[in-house]
Every structure is written in C-alpha cells, then in structure tokens.
Amino acid sequence: MNARGDVNNNILQWVVNQADKGTFDDIDMANMCRNMLGAGSETTANAMAWTMSFLVSKPSTLITLRKELDDAFRGSSQKPLPLETLKRLPYLDAVLHEALRLRSVASQVWRESEKDTELSVRDDEGNLKTFIIPAGTMAYIPIAAVQTSLKVLFGANEFYPERWLSDSGKDTEEEVFQF
Numbered sequence: 146m147n148a149r150g151d152v153n154n155n156i157l158q159w160v161v162n163q164a165d166k167g168t169f170d171d172i173d174m175a176n177m178c179r180n181m182l183g184a185g186s187e188t189t190a191n192a193m194a195w196t197m198s199f200l201v202s203k204p205s206t207l208i209t210l211r212k213e214l215d216d217a218f219r220g221s222s223q224k225p226l227p228l229e230t231l232k233r234l235p236y237l238d239a240v241l242h243e244a245l246r247l248r249s250v251a252s253q254v255w256r257e258s259e260k261d262t263e264l265s266v267r268d269d270e271g272n273l274k275t276f277i278i279p280a281g282t283m284a285y286i287p288i289a290a291v292q293t294s295l296k297v298l299f300g301a302n303e304f305y306p307e308r309w310l311s312d313s314g315k316d317t318e319e320e321v322f323q324f
C-alpha cells in the first residue's frame with residue numbers, strides 16, 4: 146500500500162509508487178507512460194479484440210473456455226483471479242496463443258548481427274544450406290508470415306487452440322515465437 150492508501154496491484158500503480166519513493170524522476174515517469182500507451186495498450190487491446198472475435202465465430206471453443214473459467218472462479222476466493230491462477234489455465238493459454246498466432250499484433254521484429262554468423266537451414270527438399278550473414282546485417286523477422294505459414298503448421302489458417310495442448314489437456318512448451 147502506498148502513502149495515499151492505494152493498493153499496489155497493477156503496473157500503473159507500481160509506477161506511481163516508484164515516483165512516491167523517489168526511485169523514478171519525471172523523465173522516467175514520462176518514458177514509462179509512453180511505453181504503456183504505445184507498447185502496452187494497443188497491443189493488449191488488439192489481442193483482446195481479436196480473441197473475442199475468434200471466440201464469437203467458434204462457439205464450441207467459447208463453451209470450453211467458459212467452463213474452464215467458471216471452474217476457476219468457483220475454486221478461488223480471490224476476484225479478479227490472481228495471475229498465478231490464470232497461468233494455470235491451459236485452455237485460456239491455448240486460446241490466447243492461437244489468437245496471437247493468427248493475428249500477431251506485433252507482426253515483425255528486426256535484429257542486427259553483431260558478428261559474421263553462419264546460419265544453416267533445410268530447403269523444401271530437406272537439403273542443408275549454409276549462409277554467411279555478415280556483421281552489421283539487419284535481419285527482418287516476419288512473425289506473422291511464419292506463424293501462419295502452411296509449411297510450418299498444419300491447418301495454419303484455422304483457429305484451432307487445441308494445437309497448443311498436449312493429449313493430456315496441459316499446455317505444451319511449443320512456441321513459434323515468444324509473442
């Protein structure tokens with residue numbers, strides 16, 4: 146709890162608390178607010194909107210997810226559900242992964258190679274090909290293209306959250322990209 150009696154249970158409150166403690170100055174505060182508006186709000190708002198849109202278009206998925214959430218709410222005294230509980234809901238996790246896979250709100254990232262780098266990949270026939278990427282090369286990583294590639298995933302154009310679940314119903318560790 147901070148000096149004003151507010152409970153520190155969200156990221157914005159945490160930032161305000163740092164200012165109260167003197168850990169952040171005005172410039173830090175401005176940067177944090179820019180981050181949250183630019184990097185934080187649009188991304189999460191788009192992710193939520195696309196997830197809702199997929200759920201509405203696939204009622205069987207919506208019913209399964211509602212059941213998992215109803216059970217979690219019934220089993221918890223805390224509302225909203227704490228992050229630790231949410232992390233243990235495999236179907237919710239799979240639904241969010243699948244929505245972000247099909248509609249990646251950050252559709253690309255770039256990386257610059259710091260040193261000459263050897264990269265080996267297999268072509269469509271399975272032959273290994275080696276490329277040298279010189280230091281200073283900018284590499285464009287097309288997240289959206291890879292995540293929806295039929296070469297990478299079976300039924301890649303379909304909204305199918307079950308692809309992220311193992312046979313036991315637990316979520317898998319598989320991720321094409323972190324986001």
Ligand code: HEM
Nearest residue numbers: 156180181184185186188189192245250251253254255324
């Ligand atoms: C669905 C939600 C989100 C998605 C899909 C997303 C996606 C991404 C991606 C792809 C990157 C670039 C990573 C890279 O180049 O390696 C990134 C960076 C970043 N994101 Fe997010 N993001 C999300 C939510 C948020 C939220 C809620 C915040 C803050 C409250 C945030 C803050 C940042 C910051 C500060 C960076 C830069 C990190 C760095 O340069 O080290 N993001 N995000």
